[in-house]
Amino acid sequence: MxxxxxxxxxxxxxxxxxxxxxxxxxxxxxxxxxxxxxxxxxxxxxxxxxxxxxxxxxxxxxxxxxxxxxxxxxxxxxxxxxxxxxxxxxxxxxxxxxxxxxxxxxxxxxxxxxxxxxxxxxxxxxxxxxxxxxxxxxxxxxxxxxxxxxxxxxxxxxxxxxxxxxxxxRFFADARPVTVWADREYVRASPGGTGAAKCAGNYAASYAAQARAAAQGCDQVVWLDAQQRRWVEELGGMNIFFVQGKGSAAQLVTPPSSGTILPGVTRDTLLTLAATRGWAVEERPVSIDEWCEGCRSGRITEVFACGTAAQVSPVGAVRSADGGWTVGEGKPGPVTLQLADLLDGIHRGRRADPHGWMHYV
CATH class of the missing domain: 3.30.470.10 (Aminotransferase class 4, branched-chain amino acid transferase, N-terminal domain)
Structure with a gap:
């Protein structure tokens, strides 16, 4: 060494x-x-x-x-x-x-x-x-x-x-649900590119879309795929989760960590924590239309983003050039809050760390 x-x-x-x-x-x-x-x-x-x-x-x-x-x-x-x-x-x-x-x-x-x-x-x-x-x-x-x-x-x-x-x-210090802008013009990454790498150019290229989101009164931009502008990939610099159902029957869905999506360490952590709580977890593509329809029908009950800076951040509303919708009741849901508490408890040593994630110095 x-x-x-x-x-x-x-x-x-x-x-x-x-x-x-x-x-x-x-x-x-x-x-x-x-x-x-x-x-x-x-x-x-x-x-x-x-x-x-x-x-x-x-x-x-x-x-x-x-x-x-x-x-x-x-x-x-x-x-x-x-x-x-x-x-x-x-x-x-x-x-x-x-x-x-x-x-x-x-x-x-x-x-x-x-x-x-x-x-x-x-x-x-x-x-x-x-x-x-x-x-x-x-x-x-x-x-x-x-x-x-x-x-x-x-x-x-x-x-x-x-x-x-x-x-x-925390990146969103007041822990309020964020409002996000679904952008169909700009893209974060293309197949075969550097989307799965944490390289400087990826972030500079995101500024124009983030500025547009801010101009629409939104906190973050929703990145869609480069080919069809249909599939949800990431949220700003964070990974995204969709919660379907409620209580013990809740299921967590997140886009697959492909070559255009940064494989988040917090994302991986939450997939593990959710499974230990008995919630079903699934990695599969989610379209922006499914997100909209799911919220309006009540099938999607919560949405949250996650990352090292943001930890677990609830999403309360979505806006786009075609309109917008509210996620659940527009406030943090129970699954989001439980996962946030679990993660924070491990970080602070208040909860057991069976996976040995905390490296003591």
Whole structure:
């Protein structure tokens, strides 16, 4: 396993200074004190791992990642558990997805053990930043980019891995049901493309559709398939679930994790949790027309999105150029609330973790 030099780790901020830095900090801005870095080259492989103070980078104008988009990233969280310890949720699963993203963009695959070790070092160095408040967590952002300075149109031969963190609340902080816009013009991904990879270009390409959704008074955009503009794929940067029926007879349906859909770690977690609760789960295509008809007939009783940032977020209403509809009663349903509580309970150490998802640091 690659070693990391931790001799440069410092602890500077007092509790008062941390509180001041986090006051009014929006999502993705309350950064902690340290970061992890690691280099890769064709001749040396992974090397020069270290933990340092969080600091700006010095980059050559010809850095390949700036021009050709060889950039992938991840998002995972560390939590303060009920016994006061810090734990990272499913780092191995995120490491494996990080590898798949890198593979798709012809980038070196960081070993799972090295990824996990980097997360351990960062959470240990910034242990005081892992929040105790029940609505807060420490969001870890690993990123890998082509750092070679040669603009030949080929895969780069030098790469930089970084890992840093910020304190965050839920993405939708007030936990209200979101309103979504079903967009039939823009698409997130096409068959054979990079939809299943967590790469930078996918997110920049989503801004125009998200801006249109916001202009329609919606919180997020519903992505439909690229070929027919018919099949529901994702919700913004999150996976989506449909609940049919109620109580013990409820069934959860989610679009299959194909090459155009990012295979979410939270999605996989909820599929497992739902099955342990006795709810039937099914992965199959769901059309936008089925969603509309199902809500109007009462067959679809709840809809929610899920992801590392959003956790479990209920969907209350859908709008589109053809009209709109309400999901259930327009408020969080019982299945959504139970799954959200189960997930949060595992994160916070209030519930059993039979799958060993929490990695204590």
């Amino acid at each position: 690659t070693e990391f030099d931790i001799s440069l780790v410092t602890r500077r901020a007092t509790s008062e200074e941390r509180r001041a830095r986090l006051t009014n900090a929006s999502f993705g801005s309350g950064f902690t004190e340290h970061m992890v870095s690691l280099q890769w080259s064709v001749s040396r492989g992974w090397h020069s791992g270290k933990v340092t103070a969080y600091q700006p980078l010095s980059m050559d104008p010809a850095t390949v990642g700036l021009h050709y988009g060889q950039v992938v990233f991840e998002g995972l969280k560390a939590y303060r558990t009920a016994d006061g310890r810090s734990a990272v949720f499913r780092p191995e699963a995120h490491a494996e997805r990080f590898q798949r993203s890198a593979r798709r963009l012809m980038m070196p695959e960081l070993p799972v053990a090295t990824f996990v070790r980097a997360a351990e070092h960062l959470v240990s160095a910034d242990a005081d930043w892992v929040p105790e408040e029940p609505e807060r967590s420490l969001y870890l952002r690993p990123v890998l980019f082509a750092s070679e300075t040669a603009l030949a149109l080929r895969p780069a031969e030098e790469f930089t891995f970084l890992l840093f963190a910020f304190v965050t609340e």
